[in-house]
Amino acid sequence: MTIWRPERGALKRPAYRSLAQSLIGAIESGELQPGDRLPTHRELAFDLGLSVQTISRAYEELVRLDIVTGEVGRGTFVRAGPVETRTPYHRLGGDEDVIDCSMLTPVIGAIHSTRMSATMAELAQAAPEGALFSFRPGQTMRPHRDSGARWLARCGVDAQPDRILPTNGATAAMTVALMTAASPGDLVLSEEIGHHTLRPLARYLGLRIGALASDEDGIAPDSFAHACAANPVKAIYVMPNGLNPTATTMSADRRAALVEIARAHDILIVENDAWGPLQPERPRPIAALAPERTLYFTGFSKCLLPGLRAAYLVAPEALVAAATNRHLVTNWMATPLMFEIASSWIADGTAAALLRWQQRALGRRNRIAAEMLEGLPFRASPNGLHVWTPLPEGWSEGAFVAHARLNGVAVAAGSAFAISDRAASAGVRICLGGPAEAALRRGLETVAELLRGEPDPGIPVI
The missing domain is CATH 3.90.1150.10 (Aspartate Aminotransferase, domain 1)
Structure with missing residues (x-):
């Protein structure tokens, strides 16, 4: 058992918070090591003159933060390593x-409940039969593709309806796009601080993932070019419109530079534009610069309403059939009622x-x-x-x-x-x-x- 004990006089109110921070400090300084066992609740309560409930609350906060782990019958231990996910x-x-x-x-207000309630009431009276009874994705989703083309034009993407694939949100679109762009064993590149699900998704799909250096304008072209010259690269994953964690909006010149490199090495581009037209003064999407090699997707849950899990994946003409087949085997089709709502909102x-x-x-x-x-x-x-x-x-x-x-x-x-x-x-x-x-x-x-x-x-x- 570890001999660690915080100094009783150093604790401040609220005591549970101060105690938890003291333990974090001990881990940061190396006084506590991964795997070390902490004092029991009763031992620490007695030593510090605190209630057992206070100690329990401090430990519970640390468990929520994945700093310690509790094992029934054995005690509480400093976590030995990062969690898997x-x-x-x-x-x-x-x-x-x-x-x-x-x-x-996104921000939510009364307007969202009001508009959704009104739309659902209208659908209850006159929902299209295809949205309720059809198992055929092509027939059911055809009018939804037409609506999608109008929304995509607002995003800066000019796409014919037959290149648009409705999906159950941006995550489904991202999965289908990666499955279409690369096969198991292929190398996909992205910025070093990127989408938090990209790395585990690539692992599940059997893809190799590579990190590219970035600056205040996004992915560095030199880093991209060097990676392409050093290894066979199948695709690059980009978030150029402020969506990436570092809130970087890529300039028009930087987008053009990345497209030039992608064309030189015949690399596909997966463009995540989940925010859609939220930023009105942004440069044109990469899909508008290189439609022949870009799988572009955008949706509604980040710019309109979290519960509207509807997105559009736009594929190059040469990859439409492949993307459609991959969507069929993973999702069959997007939920028609979601797209009835989305299409209604676009139209009215x-x-x-x-x-x-x-x-x-x-x-x-x-x-x-x-x-x-x-x-x-x-x-x-x-x-x-x-x-x-x-x-x-x-x-x-x-x-x-x-x-x-x-x-x-x-x-x-x-x-x-x-x-x-x-x-x-x-x-x-x-x-x-x-x-x-x-x-x-x-x-x-x-x-x-x-x-x-x-x-x-x-x-x-x-």
């Missing part, structure tokens, strides 16, 4: 008083109205973030759903995320988005869409205090 969002209980800035979600202007509402709401939140983080380095886009801030020297991502959580704010560690095990600059993603504006302001204030303060894991911010 790294997720940027936190596991929050319904009774936790935590401002959640870890989950990437609801989608455009909700988009404008979302742009205004996120614009306000980005201004709040700029105010609260003034003087600190951070990166954002005008109507983006998150900001990215590098960590000051002395902070590890794990310690910062844990301290923010213990002070009532959940943020996402940059390592959750790492495409390789290679060390990258430490930073955190702070999502803006979930909390109410007043709570967001408080949460950002707490984060700013941590960023401006000394990185001392043993001292809580109260």
